[in-house]
Amino acid sequence: MSERLILTIDNGTQSVRALLFNLDGDLVGKGKREIEPYVSPHPGWAEQSAEYYWESLGEACRQLWADTDATPEQVAGIAVTTQRGTVVALDEHGEPVRPAITWLDQRSARVEGKVGFPWDPLFAVLGLNETIHRFRENTQATWLAQNEPEHWQRTRHFVLLSGFLNYRLTGQYRDSAGSQVGYIPFDYRRQQWAGPRDFKWKVMPLRRDMLPELVAPGERLGELTGPAADHLGLPAGLPVMAAASDKACEILGAGSHRETVGCMSYGTTATINLTSHRYIEPIRFMPPYPSAIPNHYCSEVMIYRGFWMVSWFKKQFGLREQHIAEERGIAPEALFDELVRDVPPGAMGLMLQPYWSPGVPQPGPEAKGAIIGFGDVHTRAHLYRAILEGLAYALREGKERLEKRGKVRMDRLRVAGGGSQSDVAMQLTADIFGLPSERPHTYETSGLGAAIDAAVGLGLHPDFDTAIDRMTRVGDRFEPDPETHRLYDRLYQEVYCRMYDRLQPLYQSIREITGYPE
Numbered sequence: 001m002s003e004r005l006i007l008t009i010d011n012g013t014q015s016v017r018a019l020l021f022n023l024d025g026d027l028v029g030k031g032k033r034e035i036e037p038y039v040s041p042h043p044g045w046a047e048q049s050a051e052y053y054w055e056s057l058g059e060a061c062r063q064l065w066a067d068t069d070a071t072p073e074q075v076a077g078i079a080v081t082t083q084r085g086t087v088v089a090l091d092e093h094g095e096p097v098r099p100a101i102t103w104l105d106q107r108s109a110r111v112e113g114k115v116g117f118p119w120d121p122l123f124a125v126l127g128l129n130e131t132i133h134r135f136r137e138n139t140q141a142t143w144l145a146q147n148e149p150e151h152w153q154r155t156r157h158f159v160l161l162s163g164f165l166n167y168r169l170t171g172q173y174r175d176s177a178g179s180q181v182g183y184i185p186f187d188y189r190r191q192q193w194a195g196p197r198d199f200k201w202k203v204m205p206l207r208r209d210m211l212p213e214l215v216a217p218g219e220r221l222g223e224l225t226g227p228a229a230d231h232l233g234l235p236a237g238l239p240v241m242a243a244a245s246d247k248a249c250e251i252l253g254a255g256s257h258r259e260t261v262g263c264m265s266y267g268t269t270a271t272i273n274l275t276s277h278r279y280i281e282p283i284r285f286m287p288p289y290p291s292a293i294p295n296h297y298c299s300e301v302m303i304y305r306g307f308w309m310v311s312w313f314k315k316q317f318g319l320r321e322q323h324i325a326e327e328r329g330i331a332p333e334a335l336f337d338e339l340v341r342d343v344p345p346g347a348m349g350l351m352l353q354p355y356w357s358p359g360v361p362q363p364g365p366e367a368k369g370a371i372i373g374f375g376d377v378h379t380r381a382h383l384y385r386a387i388l389e390g391l392a393y394a395l396r397e398g399k400e401r402l403e404k405r406g407k408v409r410m411d412r413l414r415v416a417g418g419g420s421q422s423d424v425a426m427q428l429t430a431d432i433f434g435l436p437s438e439r440p441h442t443y444e445t446s447g448l449g450a451a452i453d454a455a456v457g458l459g460l461h462p463d464f465d466t467a468i469d470r471m472t473r474v475g476d477r478f479e480p481d482p483e484t485h486r487l488y489d490r491l492y493q494e495v496y497c498r499m500y501d502r503l504q505p506l507y508q509s510i511r512e513i514t515g516y517p518e
Contacts, residue, residue, distance in 0.1 A: 004076045004460060005029075007234070008450040009057055011082040011161060012246055013037050013104070013268055016053065018060040018232075019447035020070055023460055025471030027442050031064030033057075037104065044106035047099040050088045050164055057165065058231045065233050072234045078224065079243040079454040080165050081446050084289075085182040087140045088164040090157040097154045100161060101140045103182075109142035119199045128285055130365070136203050139183040145205040158210045160184075162245070167212075169232075169240050170222030178217040178244025178290040178453075185211075188287035189279050191295070216294040217244050218457035218464075241454040244292035247300070249449030251275055252292040254414040254440045255472035257464070262399055262410040264429070266419025270306025270354075270391050272398045274299045280406040282398070292449050293464050299406065301398025305356040307419040309387050310336075312356075317380045336384060337424045343385040345431065345484045346491055349373040350382050352390030353499050363500060366507040370499060388425050389488075392432040393496040399433065412436045414474075416445040423478075430480040432488045441475040448472065 003022055010017045014037060020029035033056040038046035065072065085103035088096055101107075111133055114120050123132050136142065145152040159167065160182060163175035180186045185193060185200035193211060194200050215221060221240045229236040243249055247265065251273050256263030263273045274280065275291050280299040282288065288297035314322065314332060321335040355367040371386065403409055415437050419425050430437040442448055452467045461467035510516075 002071070002074050003028075005070055005074045006451040006454045006460075007075045007078045007232075008243070008447040008454070009060075009078070009080045009165065010246065010249075010444070010447045010450070011053055011057065011080070011165065012446070013083050013102075016056040016060045017444070017447060018057070018064040019444055019451070020064065020068060020075075021448060021451040021471070023455060023470065025442070025448055025451070025473070027444055027448075029064050029068030029070050030444070031060040031062065031067065033060040033063070038102050039099075042107075046102045046104035046106070048086075048102055050096040050100045050161075053100070053161065053165065054168055054231075061232045061234075075234055075238060076460060077239045077241050077454045077458045078169065078232075078234070079241045079450040080162055080169070081243045081246045081249040081450040082161040082165065082179065084160075084179075084245045084247060086161040087182060087184075088159050088161060089144060089151065089155040090159065090164070090167075091154045092156040094157065094167060096164075097151045098144075098148065100164070101143075105140070107143055108137040109139055110146055111136045115199050115202055119202070126285065131285065132203075134365070135183065139204045141183075141204045141206050152205070156210065157212070158184075158206055159212050163212045166221050166240065166242075169224055169228045171225050172222040173212040174215060174221045175212040176217055176219075176221070176242035176244055177214040178242065178248055178292050178294075180214065181245050181247075181289045188289060188297075191216075191290050215242050217242050217290075217292050217453045218294060220457065239458065241457040243450035243453040244290060246446040247271065247273070248290060248292040248298055249453070250416050250446040251298060251449065252452055252468070253442070253445030253448030253450075253472060254416045255468055255474075256414045257293060257296075257468055259406065259408045260411050262402070262413045262435075264395055264413055264415045265417040266307050266391075266415060266422075266425060267417035268306055268308050268311075270303040270395060270417075270419070271300050272395045272402065274402045274406055274408070274410070276406060276408075278406070280402070282402055282405060292453055299402055301395070301401060303354055303391060303394050303398075305354065306391060307417065309354060309356060309391070310384075310419065313380075313384055313387060317383070333422055337422055339381045340385045340388070340424050343381050345389075345428065345487055347382045347386040347389060348377055349375065350378055350386040351491065351495055351499070352386040353496070353503070354387070354390045354394050355500075364504070364507075366504065366511045367500070368507050368510065370503055372499070385428075388422075388428055389432065390496075392425075392429050393492055396433055396492060397497065410435065412438060414438050414440060416440055416443075423476075426476070426478045428488075430478040431484040432492065434480050434485045434489065436480070437478045438474045439476040439478075441473045
């Protein structure tokens with residue numbers, strides 16, 4: 001009997017990937033379609049055609065079947081994982097009424113009127129007025145109703161990107177509870193749609209019947225329809241299983257399902273996560289999001305611009321390396337690792353605070369990025385190292401917050417995402433945290449996490465513990481150097497941890513004088 005395989009669709013921000021995994025967690029086939037993250041018809045807008053995602057999925061599958069010896073008949077089931085927070089409005093026929101609004105979008109809805117009793121007094125007492133105001137501003141459904149009423153009147157279904165793709169695969173308006181991350185009326189504690197008395201229904205124009213039915217990760221969403229099967233090059237009728245958001249699946253695929261293992265993502269957005277069966281708010285009143293394991297939670301601290309800063313550095317200062325990399329046929333990151341290896345830990349006193357995008361509630365909406373300690377010895381190599389160190393400092397701060405909130409102690413780190421492919425970034429992470437930093441055996445951890453969900457749901461592994469033990473493992477391990485850790489610890493404790501409090505009044509003045517950030 002031929003080997004049974006799981007097909008996962010990973011629709012990220014930069015690409016759509018069709019991935020085949022076996023039951024040992026080995027990647028046996030891959031098709032990838034690079035995509036434009038968004039188009040911006042107006043300043044601050046970030047949207048993309050939902051049909052473009054669907055067509056890109058088909059192209060990724062066609063490349064997969066062209067490049068692998070595996071056959072469609074070996075596929076036991078399918079699972080989808082996608083970028084978080086991207087929404088699609090569909091009409092009564094299931095067709096998009098306008099482009100999807102992506103998670104990178106910055107448009108703001110008008111905040112009109114009070115929420116009502118008892119919510120307004122409660123928010124005031126708890127100090128949540130600004131957080132609730134920002135939530136209402138960022139709610140895409142409200143923006144659509146206010147600014148595109150003709151589109152909103154045609155909207156019959158309001159789904160996340162995962163819900164749209166799962167609908168196209170099965171013909172059913174069903175989605176995973178593990179994918180519900182965004183400005184929607186979701187109860188994160190109970191991992192279901194909010195109850196009828198929840199304030200979220202009062203501040204957005206959505207009705208319960210506009211939202212998809214939710215099932216837990218690992219449960220069946222439906223079967224592959226004939227047209228969808230043709231699009232993917234698969235037999236019709238295959239089970240489509242619920243997975244979770246790309247970040248939740250990444251954590252599962254990295255094997256970080258225990259509270260003692262912190263999972264870091266060095267992606268466009270840099271994060272550190274703690275997975276638990278307990279509901280642990282990383283910041284008071286900031287909910288954890290659903291794990292890819294049913295009835296579990298992922299508590300997250302996020303650096304919004306994260307390894308986007310590395311892309312920014314490459315664009316602004318790395319043209320030489322990019323040209324050399326093209327000539328050699330290698331990734332530019334390999335040359336940047338060479339560039340930074342000659343810079344000593346601590347970047348000769350250059351310290352970076354990576355708040356290139358403001359946040360709520362921590363850091364505050366006035367926050368800006370900062371670099372201090374410049375001297376005539378510093379070059380772009382020092383700046384590059386300071387970026388990597390600043391991100392690690394910020395994530396260490398997040399780790400300590402998660403440990404304090406959850407009353408746990410992490411004893412090792414798993415690091416995924418594009419930045420994890422840098423040995424320099426992995427080593428300085430180990431040194432700054434003072435913990436072993438482990439790279440998963442596969443780069444495609446989001447797709448692997450979705451495959452684990454499908455394998456358990458299909459009964460190919462009896463439970464999540466068995467599936468995780470069988471399908472995940474450590475690739476490379478980086479041990480902290482004690483002397484370097486002592487240096488970093490002093491810089492972190494005596495400098496980095498004091499930077500925001502010292503600079504916050506200046507950030508506030510900048511905001512008041514210039515009006516930026518709003």
